[in-house]
Structure formats: structure tokens, C-alpha cells
Amino acid sequence: MDTMRDRFAPTMSRILDEDPRVVVVLAEIGRDGFTEAARAHPDRVINVGIREQLLVGAGAGLALAGLRPVVHTFASFLVERPFExxxxxFGHQGLGGVLVSAAASFDWPAGGFTHMSPGDVALMDTLDGWTVHVPGHPDEAETLLGHAVAAGDEKVYVRLSVQQNTSGRDVDGARFLPVRTGGRGVVIAVGPMLDQVLAATDGLDTTVLYATTIRPFDAQAVRRATESAGTDVVVVEPCLAGTSTAAVNDALADLPHRVLGLGVGRRELRRYGGIEEHLAAHGLTAGPLRERITGFLGPAARV
Known part of the structure; x- marks a missing residue:
């Protein structure tokens, strides 16, 4: 199976052919995938070299000129390094554009901590007006990239990852999808965490919502789910633990509720290992997730 990042260049190359307003801005990373597109559109595939601050600044300048920039590199170099x-x-000048990251939280453990960015979504959350897509499958990534580019002059962040679910869902760039219905607790699985969450909640009396667009947060879906499943909510995210707990609290502000945020821990894992080992170390595989979910929801969640 191909990865989300494998879909990025072909999807954007097609969009470049279709939409003369779109321009792709790279910082070396990913440039090989745009060789043909650069020949066809030499003025709309721009590689600034290993200069991430320039990468973002150039994207904003292109937006000032009326273009729709799609800016791409690893998450740690796209969000953290050029955050200013x-x-x-983009933000202060009121400009729109699309930031598309790769490597997610720890897609390349051998790259070390410099190439890991579990806090990217939390950092973007400090800024106003950004839509955040976290696809869980290459098909969803392709769909959400299309939504992001077509979103007028809006600010959009698309988080691509090597981690992925076995099958894609019919996502629309806005709503959470009900995947399983139960009567004791709501579990929100974000992007690539869906397969692990479904395995962890197998046989439990819980509702599972699937979220691939987490900003804006689909508060209505959460409220609907709590009407039958109660107001205990667990959020399982492939990024920093607790990133979306405040959004759940806001959604249920007028109701007594509890929230548990599960995700990547703050402690740096200094051994390279592989992706599966990092998932296990952060408690994001089915077994540890089930233990923490049932411990939070209580015995009534077991059927």
C-alpha cells in the first residue's frame, strides 16, 4: 500500500494542471516527486532549498500576489522551526495558504528528535483561524488535500503520516464520522489511531467517532454522541496527549463531563527503534489503550 506522502506529489501535480492559481513551495524535501510538474509548470513549483523560514515567507508572499500556495516539508521544519x-x-497579514507536513510525530525515528513533531497541532492551536486535517489513510489524504486547496483563501494545515489505517473512510473535511455505537462513553479516534482504537474497544459498550478534521472541532457530533453514550469522553490522538481535550471541554461546557486525552507523551524517547516501538512506548497500541479506556470508563463499559 502506498503512503499518504506518496499521494502528495501526484495529487498536487494534477491540481497544478487544473488550477493556475496553485503554486507548490518546497525546501528540498519532496522535490523528486515534482520533477515532471516542475517541467510543466516551472513558475509554479518552487524549491527554496534548506531554508524553512524562507519557505513559509515565500509562500505568504505568493499569497499576497493572489496565488494559492501549498507549502511542504517535515512537520518539525514546517511548524516548529518557522513558527514566527x-x-x-500568514496570520498577522491575514493571508491564506496550505501547509502540508510529513513525518508527523515520529514517522522517522532514526532521524532523531529533530525530525519529530508531536506538538505541531498544539502549536498551531495557539493561532486563530487554521483548519487542521489529520487523515488516517492515503485516500483520505488525497480527499483532504483537495478540500484544502479549494478552500478559497483559508488557512489550512494538513498533517500527513506514514502511520495509517487499513482502509479509508468517506471523509468530507468537516464532520466526525460515527463508526461504532454504544451506551457507555465516547471514544474519539483521530486520523491514524482509528484501527488501534477499534481493536482496543472491541466488545466494549462505547461509541467511537472518527475525526480527520479536528479544527474546527465538530462539537455537534460530540454532543450528539453523548446523548446516548453519556458524557465521559476519551480522545486518542497521534500527536501530543491532550491536544484536543480543551475542545471537548468547550463542546460540553454546559454539561457535567469527564475527558481523558491519550496521545504522544512529553518525555523524549532517546532510542531510535521503529514506529511500532514508539507507539508501544507511548501506550498507543490496542492493549494499553484498552486498559486506559476501560480504567477511565469503568466496569459498565464492558459487555
Whole structure:
């Protein structure tokens, strides 16, 4: 199976052919996938070299010129390193654009901590008006990239990952999808965490919602789910633990409720290992997730 990142260049190359307003901005990473597109559109595939602050600044400048920039590199170099440019060049100036990251939280453990970015979504959450897509499958990534580019002059962050579910869902770039219905607790699985969550909740009396667009947060879906499943909510995210707990609290502010946020821990894992080993170390595989979910929801969740 191909990965979300494998879909990025072909999807964007097609969009470049179709939409003369779109321009792709790279910082070396991913440039090989755009060799043919660069020949066809030499003025709309721009590689600035290993200069991430310039990468974001150039994207904002292209937006000022009326274009729709799609800016791409690893998450740690796209969100964390040039955060001031994201904040000021796009946000302060009121410009729209699409940031598309790769490597997610720890897709390349051998790259070390410099190439890991579990806090990217939490950092983007400090800024106003950004839509955040976290697809869980290459088909969803392709769909959400299309939504992001077509979103007028809006600010959109698309988080691509090597981690993925076995099958894609019919996502629309807005709503959470009900995947399983139960009467004791709601579990929100974000992007690539769905398969692990479904395995962890197998046989439990819980409702499972699938979220691939987490900003804006689909508060209505959460409220609907709690009407029959109660107001105990667990959020399982492939990024920093607790990233979306405040959004759940806001959604249920007028109701007594409890929230548990599961995700990547703050402690740095200094051994390279592989993706599966990092997932296990952060408690994001089915067994540990089931233990923490049932411990939070209580014996009534077991059927």
C-alpha cells in the first residue's frame, strides 16, 4: 500500500494542471516527486532549498500576489522551526495558504528528535483561524488535500503520516464520522489511531467517532454522541496527549463531563527503534489503550 506522502506529489501535480492559481513551495524535501510538474509548470513549483523560514515567507508572499500556495516539508521544519513566519506572515497579514507536513510525530525515528513533531497541532492551536486535517489513510489524504486547496483563501494545515489505517473512510473535511455505537462513553479516534482504537474497544459498550478534521472541532457530533453514550469522553490522538481535550471541554461546557486525552507523551524517547516501538512506548497500541479506556470508563463499559 502506498503512503499518504506518496499521494502528495501526484495529487498536487494534477491540481497544478487544473488550477493556475496553485503554486507548490518546497525546501528540498519532496522535490523528486515534482520533477515532471516542475517541467510543466516551472513558475509554479518552487524549491527554496534548506531554508524553512524562507519557505513559509515565500509562500505568504505568493499569497499576497493572489496565488494559492501549498507549502511542504517535515512537520518539525514546517511548524516548529518557522513558527514566527507562520504566525506573522500568514496570520498577522491575514493571508491564506496550505501547509502540508510529513513525518508527523515520529514517522522517522532514526532521524532523531529533530525530525519529530508531536506538538505541531498544539502549536498551531495557539493561532486563530487554521483548519487542521489529520487523515488516517492515503485516500483520505488525497480527499483532504483537495478540500484544502479549494478552500478559497483559508488557512489550512494538513498533517500527513506514514502511520495509517487499513482502509479509508468517506471523509468530507468537516464532520466526525460515527463508526461504532454504544451506551457507555465516547471514544474519539483521530486520523491514524482509528484501527488501534477499534481493536482496543472491541466488545466494549462505547461509541467511537472518527475525526480527520479536528479544527474546527465538530462539537455537534460530540454532543450528539453523548446523548446516548453519556458524557465521559476519551480522545486518542497521534500527536501530543491532550491536544484536543480543551475542545471537548468547550463542546460540553454546559454539561457535567469527564475527558481523558491519550496521545504522544512529553518525555523524549532517546532510542531510535521503529514506529511500532514508539507507539508501544507511548501506550498507543490496542492493549494499553484498552486498559486506559476501560480504567477511565469503568466496569459498565464492558459487555
Amino acid at each position: 513566519q507562520v504566525k506573522l506572515d
